[in-house]
Amino acid sequence: MSGAGTAVLLALSACSSSSGSDPASDSAGSASSSAAPVSGRVTVFAAASLEESFTALGDTFEKRHPGTAVTFNFAGSDTLAASITSGAPADVFASASPRTMATVTDAGATAATPAPSTFVRNELEIATLPGNPDRIASLKDLGASGLKVVLCDETVPCGAAARKALEAGGLDLTPVSYEQDVKSALTKIELKEADAALVYKTDVRAVGDKVTGVPFPEAAQAVNDYPIALLEDAPNAAAAKAFIELVKSAEGQRVLTGAGFRTP
Structure with missing residues (x-):
């Protein structure tokens, strides 16, 4: 009777330990399973000065999200803004100045959420x-x-x-x-x-x-703030949001500051 009681207690103890094993691990697993997978092409219009760092981040993004492809259009911010307001299909716009971003926002071409925000500065x-x-x-x-x-x-x-x-x-x-x-x-x-x-x-x-x-x-x-925005008519909004999150993450900021940019 004593042996049977001990076995029951051990079984109950094991069940209790398993159900509350590691909150951090369970939380991470839940977060991982709740994150919606992204796929498809992401088109990013970005200031010419971002070419090296964004190309590196694009490679990281594709490896992290199999089935995605990041296409970049690097040029002067004003040229890119003119293309976007003329209807050129793109998902993300990263400008070298708030003034140029305002051109796109005033034309109703940026999404309301997430709102355009500064992600780096340059001098x-x-x-x-x-x-x-x-x-x-x-x-x-x-x-x-x-x-x-x-x-x-x-x-x-x-x-x-x-x-x-x-x-x-x-x-x-x-x-x-x-x-x-x-x-x-x-x-x-x-x-x-x-x-x-x-x-x-x-x-x-x-x-x-x-x-x-x-x-x-x-x-x-004469320090320039660089804002980034999801575009209103983004063909792949889900992947675009994920790319913006990478740019603004600690990992993205390390790549950008390593290229000589300053944090906001």
Whole structure:
């Protein structure tokens, strides 16, 4: 009788232990099972300066969600905004400035939930020829006679930021050319068609030793916020939301700050 009683008690103890085994594990399992799987193509329109970091995050997203494919359109934010408001099919828009995002939002092209929000910030740096042969050490040095300087067009975020920085430094500068996005401006230096350009710090870092970066204090007066949004007519809203969540997650932020972006 004593042995039978002991067996019953052990059985009851085992059942009790199993039903309340590990709350954290049970919670994780529940969360995993409740997460709706995503699939299909996700089309992301993103500022040119996001190319390297977003491409890496796209690879991560596809591995995490088998059956998905992330397609990117990288260009100047204003060009992308114009395409979206003209009806170009896309799921996500990541802009290099709130002003450009506002263009899309004001046209009713962004979803109300989740609302557009800033996910990173970026600041300018002077890109020079490798080794900085012209010995550029400050923003004012860009005004030296004979120096060929390239800027982004003022209609795009990197150009608007450059104008703010130049005004903060009291420098009236006429560039040899205005480019439609930051990558085009940087290419002018890589091809030795110009001596210096005002571009994002992230882009200087991305090209390695093809250029030399020179920081300058006035850049703090022209920091750009980067907002991201789900688009109202997104063909694949579920996957788009999941991609935005990855971008804003701790993992996504590590990739972005590793590329030189700043947290909001």
